[in-house]
Amino acid sequence: MPRRYLQCDVFADRPGAGNPLAVVLDADGLDDATMQDIARWTRLPETTFVFPPASPEASYGIRIFSPRREVPFAGHPSVGTAHAVLEAGLAIPRDGFLVQEGKAGLLPLRVSGAGRERTIAVRTPKARVLEIASPGDARLRDALAGLPLGVLPQALMDGGRRWWLAELADEASLRSATPDWDAVERLANATDSMGLCVFARSDDPVYYLAVRAWVGAPARFEDAASGAANATLAAWLADRDALPGDSGFYRISQGREVGHDAIIELTVADGDVWSGGRVCSVVRGEIDWR
Secondary structure, three states: OOEEEEEEEOOOOOOOOOOEEEOOOOOOOOOOOHHHHHHHHHOOOOOEEEEEEOOOOEEEOOOOOOOOOOEOOOOOHHHHHHHHHHHHHOOEOOOOOOOEEOOOOEEEEEOOHHHHHHHEEOOOOEEEEEEEOOOOOHHOOOOOOOEEEEEEEEEEEOOEEEEEEEEEHHHHHHHHHHHOOOHHHHHHHOOOOOOEEEEEEOOOOOEEEEEEEEEEEOOEEOOOHHHHHHHEEEEHHHOOOOOOOOOEEEEEOOHHHHHOEEEEEEEEOOOOEEEEEOOEEOOOOOOOOO
């Protein structure tokens, strides 16, 4: 049967600026193989599928698929799916919150504002420091070659997905950097990580950090806007008492180098990291997958 279908742009206030997402509503009855086939066909970073929740605490159920495999958690699919569910009238926030039920468990999403001004933020899974690299770590040497490094050491973080994090000395160096994709792929495969997320502090009045996320495996690409990578970065900065600003809230810029212009809002409070921003719908219709 035809099922409601939405494509939206996440972490953006206008089409084309954020990270695209496909959402299949009314997904009950689809098996794993069919969902993987649809996600491969959309050719978007992720495609999500919405189900009735099994838990009475949850607002809806979710499955997340990249074109290659199912993903337990990702930030932009969680935020974008919440937007789609609200727009379709499938759930109503309770005291300003939705609860998503998925492979990562029950995750709350905070809904603020309305209409084009509405923002949605997901409380991300707890991230932990797996390793702090020593100076001159051979695994990172090639991936960081030629890049002026900042003050913080490089770290491997696990927040549902593993990322190496590296601070660069300034925003201009970050913006002009050209990733060595062979080196990033080797790093990802050697450490069972997504790859390398580099960041730099900024004097821009809108955002505090500029971020680039270079995925080395299973494919090689630069992520336009990663809620999960930025959540692990926020946890790392909190661990080092190095959060920008003084309130626990800050914005980051990501995606300009690949033709996007995303703004992600991070909040660190009481040991939790919330990752979110605005979402805009671009395509509304039905998918007829027989």
